Amino acid sequence: xxxxxxxxxFYKEAVDNLRDRRTLLTVLVFGxxxxxxxxxxxxxxxxxxxxxxxxxxxxxxxxxxxxxxxLMDYIRQHxxxxxxxxxxxxxxxxxxxxDVVLVVPEGYAAAFAAGKPAAVQLIMDKSRDxxxxxxxxxxxxxxxxxxxxxxxxxxxxxxxxRAVEPVVVENADVSTxxxxxxxxLGMMPYFLLFAAILGxxxxxxxxxxxxxxxxxxxxxxxxxxxxxxxxxxxLSAVTLFSAVSLFIDIAALLxxxxxxxxxxxxxxxxxxxxxxxxxxxxxxxxxxxxxxLLSVVASFTKSYKEAQTWLSFIMLVPxxxxxxxxxxxxxxxxxxMLLPSMSxxxxxxxxxKGEDLKPLxxxxxxxxxxxxxxxxxxxxxxxxxxxxxxx
Amino acid sequence: MIEVSDLQKxxxxxxxxxxxxxxxxxxxxxxLLGPNGAGKSTTLRIVxxxxxxxxxxxxxxxxxxxxxxxxxxxxxxxxxxxxxLYPRLTARxxxxxYGELNGISGEALKRRIAExxxxxxxxxxxxRPAKGxxxxxxxxxxxxxxMVHGPRNLVLDEPTNGLDVMAxxxxxxxIRKLRDAGHCVLFSSHVMQEVAALCDGIVIIAHGRIVARGxxxxxxxxxxxxxxxxxxxxxxxxxxxx
Numbered sequence: 001x002x003x004x005x006x007x008x009x010f011y012k013e014a015v016d017n018l019r020d021r022r023t024l025l026t027v028l029v030f031g032x033x034x035x036x037x038x039x040x041x042x043x044x045x046x047x048x049x050x051x052x053x054x055x056x057x058x059x060x061x062x063x064x065x066x067x068x069x070x071l072m073d074y075i076r077q078h079x080x081x082x083x084x085x086x087x088x089x090x091x092x093x094x095x096x097x098x099d100v101v102l103v104v105p106e107g108y109a110a111a112f113a114a115g116k117p118a119a120v121q122l123i124m125d126k127s128r129d130x131x132x133x134x135x136x137x138x139x140x141x142x143x144x145x146x147x148x149x150x151x152x153x154x155x156x157x158x159x160x161x162r163a164v165e166p167v168v169v170e171n172a173d174v175s176t177x178x179x180x181x182x183x184x185l186g187m188m189p190y191f192l193l194f195a196a197i198l199g200x201x202x203x204x205x206x207x208x209x210x211x212x213x214x215x216x217x218x219x220x221x222x223x224x225x226x227x228x229x230x231x232x233x234x235l236s237a238v239t240l241f242s243a244v245s246l247f248i249d250i251a252a253l254l255x256x257x258x259x260x261x262x263x264x265x266x267x268x269x270x271x272x273x274x275x276x277x278x279x280x281x282x283x284x285x286x287x288x289x290x291x292x293l294l295s296v297v298a299s300f301t302k303s304y305k306e307a308q309t310w311l312s313f314i315m316l317v318p319x320x321x322x323x324x325x326x327x328x329x330x331x332x333x334x335x336x337m338l339l340p341s342m343s344x345x346x347x348x349x350x351x352x353k354g355e356d357l358k359p360l361x362x363x364x365x366x367x368x369x370x371x372x373x374x375x376x377x378x379x380x381x382x383x384x385x386x387x388x389x390x391x
Numbered sequence: 392m393i394e395v396s397d398l399q400k401x402x403x404x405x406x407x408x409x410x411x412x413x414x415x416x417x418x419x420x421x422x423l424l425g426p427n428g429a430g431k432s433t434t435l436r437i438v439x440x441x442x443x444x445x446x447x448x449x450x451x452x453x454x455x456x457x458x459x460x461x462x463x464x465x466x467x468x469x470x471x472x473x474x475x476l477y478p479r480l481t482a483r484x485x486x487x488x489y490g491e492l493n494g495i496s497g498e499a500l501k502r503r504i505a506e507x508x509x510x511x512x513x514x515x516x517x518x519r520p521a522k523g524x525x526x527x528x529x530x531x532x533x534x535x536x537x538m539v540h541g542p543r544n545l546v547l548d549e550p551t552n553g554l555d556v557m558a559x560x561x562x563x564x565x566i567r568k569l570r571d572a573g574h575c576v577l578f579s580s581h582v583m584q585e586v587a588a589l590c591d592g593i594v595i596i597a598h599g600r601i602v603a604r605g606x607x608x609x610x611x612x613x614x615x616x617x618x619x620x621x622x623x624x625x626x627x628x629x630x631x632x633x
Contacts, residue, residue, distance in 0.1 A: 008491040012480075019479040019520075215473030219537070221441045222469040223492040224461045387442050 005225050009233025013207050014240060023202040027241050031198030032248035035191025036256040043260045060138055061085040061092075064104035068112070068120070071104070074145040080137070093123045099131035100124045100138045115153070189348040190322045192249055192283060193341055197290050197315045199245025200238050204294035207234040209307035212391050227384040235377055238291035246283055250276050275351045282347045282362060285369035289340045290318065292376025299383045302391055321345065337364035340372050392417050393438060393544055393577055398447035400433055407433040409599040410447070415577040415592070417543065420570050422590035423579040426627055430599040431579040432472065435548050438577065439469040451544055465493065468537035470547045474529040478522040482513055482532045485521060486539050493540035500539075507535040511565065527558035534565075545569060547578035551585055563589055583620045597627040 017023045063085040065072050072082055086092045089101035103121040111118040120142060124135045151161040211217045220230070254276045271279075297314050301307040321342035330336075332350065337343040343365035350357055383389055393415040400408040408430045415421035425431050436442040438449050440456045440463055448455055454462035476485050483504060490500045508517050511531045516524065521532065530550060537545065547566075551559045566589060570576055580586050586593055587607050595603040595610065603613050603626045614622035 002494075004496070005492055005494070008488065012477075012488050016477055016479050214475060214478070215471060216475035216477060218436075218441055218471045218473075219469055219475045219489075219533070220492075222439045222464060222467065222471075223489055224464040224494065224540075225492045226461075390441060 002225070002229055006229050006233045006236075009225070009230055010236045010240075013203065013234055013237035017203050017206055017237070017241070020202070020206070023206070023241075026202055027199045027245045028248060031201075031245040032195045033252055035188075035195060035249060036252040039187065039191065039253075040256040040259050047261050057081060058134060058137055059083050060100070060102060060141070061089070061098050062102045062104065063089055064106065064108070067104045067106060067108045068118075070112075070149075071120075071142070071145050074148070075141050078141055078144070080141060089123050093125050096125070096128065096131075099128075099134035102138055102142070186326055186349075188253065188352060189345040190319060190326070191253075192246060192279070192348060193286065193318060193322060193344060195249035196242045196246040196283060196287050197294075197318065200242035200287070200291045200294050201311060201315065203238045203241045204291060205298050205304060205307040205311060207238065208295055208298040209301045210304050212389075213303050218390060221390075228381045231377070231381045231384050235288075235291050235295055235380060238295055239288045242287035242291055243284060246287060247280055250280050271352060275354075278357070279348055279351050282357075282365060283344050285366050285373060286318075286340060286344050288373035289369050289376065290315075292373050292380060293318075296376050296380050296383065299380060299389065325349075332361065334361065334364060337361050338368045340369040343369065392450075392452055392575055393421075393546075394448075394450045395434065395438065396448050398434065398437060398444055398449065400430075400437060400442065400445045407599055408437075408445075411596065411599070411601055412447075413594045413601065413604060415544075415575050417575045418570060418573050419591040420566060420576045420578070420589055421592045421594065422586035423577065423594050423596060424583070424586045424623070425579075425581065425596035427581055429596045429627075431581075431596055432548060434596070435546055435577070435579055439467060439471075439546050440464055465540060466542050466544055468534075468540070468542040468545045470530070470533050470537045470545070470550055472548045472552075474526075474533035476521040476524070476529055476532055476536075479520055481520055482517045482524075482528075482535075483508070485532055486536045489536045490539040495540055503539060503541070504535075507538060511535050525558075526553040527555070527561070530554065530558070530562065543573070544575045545577070547576065549579055549581070551580070551582075583623050587619050595623065595626055602626045602628075 057079050059081040060075060061084070062072070062082050065082055065084065075082060085098070085101045085103070089098070089103065092098045093101055101123040103123060105119065105121070108118045108120065122135070122138055122142075125131060126135075150164070154161045154164065211220065221227070254271060254273065257271060294311055294314065297310055298307040301310055318341035321339055322345045325342070325345055332346045336346050343361075347357060347361065347365055395414065396412045398408050398411040399406075411430070411434055413421070423431050423434065433442065437444050438451070438456065440460050443457055448457075449463075450456070451463040452466040454466060456463045476482075477488070480488065486504050486507065487500060490496075490503060495503060508514050511534060513528075513531055513535060516528055521529065524532065534547075534550075550566075551562060554562060566576055566578070570591075578589075590607070592606060593604065593610055594601060603610050603622075605613065607619055610626075611617060611619055611622050614625045616622040616625055
């Protein structure tokens with residue numbers, strides 16, 4: 001292979017396509033920034049709303065509040081306000097005007113004073129998911145009150161309150177802040193690979209189907225350049241564009257994670273620059289793979305439009321294993337390393353979790369993806385040696 | 392010098408070229424004439440090495456296009472049917488790309504491009520992107536690109552297609568200039584007047600076979616017609632000469 005001619009082809013494809021606004025926007029902006037921005041906005045919104053909900057004081061509608069002043073005091077002390085319930089509380093809950101209404105019947109005070117179980121009623125509509133949180137708060141407040149009264153009564157009778165708590169449940173959460181972050185970051189590998197694919201998309205079409213449609217392929221093939229050199233120069237340019245898009249995506253993610261108020265909900269989203277760099281490196285072979293895949297498919301199509309249609313479909317194929325792992329989470333296994341895109345997905349997820357990468361996994365992933373990439377490159381060279389490439 | 396001998400090419404069941412032989416000598420303009428679908432383009436595409444011959448041989452300055460493709464390519468300049476310029480590159484960049492692909496670089500390439508820009512009168516639009524070029528400008532740049540590596544043999548596939556009268560005349564003058572400089576020019580056309588006005592030798596092709604060859608006068612004599620167009624129609628067979 002003539003190195004100078006290889007660089008000539010590579011350089012021409014890169015410069016030529018950098019002048020195309022659509023390609024440029026896709027490689028530098030849409031492809032790499034869509035994921036991080038979408039993710040940041042979504043996460044910030046979700047987290048802020050959760051935090052706001054927790055802090056918000058809730059107004060509980062009560063019917064017959066005058067029968068239970070002690071309970072009302074307790075509720076007020078626990079960051080809730082009390083308001084009088086409407087005349088027909090059932091209708092108000094049924095229509096969704098109120099999430100829940102606490103009804104204190106007239107006999108409550110007498111039963112309470114006599115030390116008998118004093119009944120209160122919670123009117124609720126369990127079929128409404130949005131009401132669940134407020135129902136829980138109302139029930140929790142009443143139960144907490146009941147428990148504290150019970151403790152006082154037992155103490156008054158000289159009984160150790162612990163006697164009525166034979167078993168205590170303690171919640172021991174073993175998830176590290178990072179592993180909780182994985183739930184949030186589950187879509188991140190998807191966005192990274194998507195950026196790599198979009199980066200390659202237009203150049204893969206332009207340098208194959210586009211070249212033929214413009215009528216520039218035929219004269220190009222009359223130059224004294226081996227077809228393998230042509231194909232390698234083109235594929236290298238596509239790979240570069242894909243890698244640039246991926247790099248910007250990772251850099252943007254690194255920057256965007258600081259904008260997410262994750263600490264408010266006790267999550268450490270902490271991708272270190274070192275981990276980001278490793279992420280980029282383990283994904284690089286994927287750039288070659290996707291460049292080969294898209295170029296080979298585009299070489300079969302007859303026009304730019306047809307190539308776009310096909311590639312829009314083909315570009316989803318590498319994302320199938322990624323979606324699969326989101327829907328059916330599995331433990332990382334060595335066989336996953338043999339599948340391009342799935343292997344990168346698993347490795348990126350490990351990195352986000354803050355786990356150490358298994359060297360065997362990395363080697364298998366890089367090797368299998370490169371083999372697939374070189375295989376596709378070979379296929380592209382073979383396609384370009386056939387007469388049918390002229391269409 | 393381009394020598395085609397007993398060339399054959401099939402596409403599936405279609406026999407596009409069936410035993411075509413001719414030679415286009417240096418310092419002469421050879422016209423390949425025939426109705427649409429006669430096999431002209433296929434023949435030229437085999438000569439320009441993008442298609443492989445089914446049988447027979449093509450030699451360019453002695454180099455066989457199949458066995459010694461790169462040497463043949465270095466001796467050939469090809470102006471394809473469509474100009475095939477890169478719209479986002481300037482005229483100069485389009486020409487430079489082909490120069491580098493054909494192994495010229497640095498000062499030598501710069502000088503060569505300057506020569507061609509002058510010869511083909513490209514200067515005015517040399518540094519504009521090819522996107523907005525007129526058909527005539529495109530043809531000039533594509534021709535400069537085909538000649539950047541100084542090939543002795545030029546293959547032009549219907550070069551005057553889509554050109555206006557002035558541009559056509561300018562191109563003819565240019566092609567004669569190239570002939571006088573000793574180039575072998577092989578070009579195809581389906582327009583009789585075009586070939587009659589320009590060519591030293593004519594090869595008429597129909598149904599993938601050669602039906603006549605010679606100077607314009609010899610062709611007229613061969614058909615027994617004084618009008619070249621009548622001769623063409625008669626030689627090609629009426630059903631294809633519409």
